[in-house]
Amino acid sequence: MDKTLTFFDLRRGMSARVLELVGDQVCPRLVELGLLPGTEFKVTKVAPLGDPIEIRLRGFSLCLRREECGCLRVQEIAKPPGKKGSAS
């Protein structure tokens, strides 16, 4: 449960929390969209061909390619995030 995962490990229906953004070049787009340390999200859809995936965070949904979220390290959480899905 407390294993560090990347976006390649995410499956449909999983809930997860962002642990950190790694690398010198932090994907600026992901930061602007609010994928910040502590942000909880849920994987709501996986495209029929396996990629991209849709995640729900902060009350909105977003489709991203697994590969392009390479800088994110996440952790699976047991229960779905709160309705607001906001950063703790």
Place this chain on the structure above:
Amino acid sequence: MTPTTERRAFTVGLVGNPNAGKTSVFNALTGAKQRIGNYPGVTVEKAEGKLELAGASCRVIDFPGLYSLAPISVDEHVASEAIVGDGRPDLIVSVLDGSNLERNLFLFSQIAEFQLPMVVAVTQTDTMDRHFHLKCDDLEKALGVPVVAVVAHKGIGVQELKHAIDKALVDKPIPKIELGYPKVVVDAALRLIEHYQSQGMSITEAQARTLLLDPGRATNAPLLATQDLENKVDEIREGLIGAHGQTKTLDAQVRYAWAAHVKRQTVSPVDSPKKRKTDLIDRFLTHRVFGLAFFVGLMYLVFQSIYSLAGPLMDLIESGVGAVGGFVSPFLEGTPAIQSLVVEGLIGGVGSALVFLPQIVILFFFIAVLEGSGYLARAAFLMDKLLGWCGLNGRAFIPLLSSFACAIPGIMAARVMPDQKSRLVTILVAPLMSCSARLPVYVLLIGAVIEPQFGPWWAGFALFAMHFVGMVVAIPVVWFLNKKVVKGKRLPFMLELPQYQWPKFRDVWTTIFSRVKVFITTAGTVIVAMSVVIWALLYFPRPDLGSLEREFRSLPLTNQTSVSLENYQERRQREDSILGRFGKALEPAFVPAGFDWRLTTAILAAFPAREVVVPAMGILFNQGSDVDESSQSLGDALKSATWPDGRPLITPWSAVSLMVFFALCCQCMATLATIKRETGGWRWPAFAFLYMTALAYLASVLIMQVGRIFG
């Protein structure tokens, strides 16, 4: 504003996240009084409209949607430059999606720091009401500027918004928000401000924070004029990192914490929210089996409609243009050169531009409906993986599919792609898709050569395969363009799946209307101008018909009976025209590809529009221009045509070579004019023309030379 003051023209800018409903608000404010242009030097489109208020008249600008003022894409760069640079608008209308308040407030918090007069329009409140209750008054208190809830397509709140804009132009309400940075950040910013003051310069707290927390921001550069200032900023930043730990996401964390706080204060969830309809529909439409099946079916419907529905309308336009030409023609009987210029050059040129309208209207009808309903984003979601591996993305699917009917609407459809690099690559390969104007060439050659020799099964296969040639060639081309040619970074793929809703009639109509207008006013004029040039190249110099008749009479009698005098004269005139001479001069270059001067000239004549090739071949092979692809006489004439030494001209190899040439070559001035319009200059159309022509030539030579080896 007192009645005696002169009415001043104000500029009002609409700013918001992509999909926040900005365009609907813009349409509701400005109605039909819109003008669509381009920002200078870039491909980003600029939409402007007029708004007359009780107290002022305004120029309303719909800025490209953006997520942040730290620009990543070209669109965002243009927008943030316009919002905070010189010549900024007098008033900013910040459009916030009420169902997605947190992220929308993130952008608001950045704009707020520039202390410009602002009004807030909250959209999507109709989809929200069932689940949420937004307290506009509370939001107004939290933001410090007037807030109006707008349901643009129902007209709810539009008058109130206009009124608020009118009032704000006088009152100039400036946002007041309390972001709540940690004390270490505030202290560090103060120290930096003091240092600037000691140097005789003044910066705002927001500027100081940006210098410290976001070193890469472009607006920092003018504030770092000297090495001393740069060192000081670095020194204070080091201290900050020492006191607080890493700071790269600190600014965003503070803003999002503020946004979450405002949202908690203003949006109160109603008990037991119903399972959203959207989720239900999406279970089906993004399902790995049903979703893909529905998608394929829908795309088939779109493609069939463009392909077959447009046909009769295009015929109607062509015969209408023909009738106009026929009506005008007698009046100019006395001056044949002017008659030909007007009828064939001008009216014909207008016709060759208008003929694309049915396809453009039909395609943009579907795009507007799919976009308005929310399905377009699902299509990109489903197709992204398929197109992603060769460097495109899911949004390229519809432009490329439409290009199989016609590249013109396809290239125009590429504007659904927010990422400029992917969009440009898609535009550049769209003309490689086998459009319907290539079909007559395939049918003619397959019918004349492949079918009689190999039978109907191979003929069908050849027709099918020809539609794949361009697509297969496009894959390495995309790879190469992404790697070597198109500059700039490819943006990460990012997509939102909006809620399903019924498309709004007005938005559909506005989309179609504005696309048609843009096509006619920009691409249309270029097409007409180029038709006149090509007309002149084929018309001059004028032959002496009497000497051509004597030439005809001196031919062996068998030749005289197989060819009519008119057809012979027409053929000789084309042969001696500027273009014909050019074709003869180029023949040596095209012999390796298996083309003689007649095929070469037909190819040259088809550069403005490839569908011209069949009548051009009709003339050059003595059958007159009144032939089509199923014409028996032209097929026979092709089969019996020979090189001067008696070898047959059209063999299966040279037929394939010619078809591949047509599959790959950019013989369509309307395509080039559209690329020019969509990319804002002649650079990319010139590139598309050169790379496709080179590719076509090399492929034809390759096929012919391989054919020579195998006999």
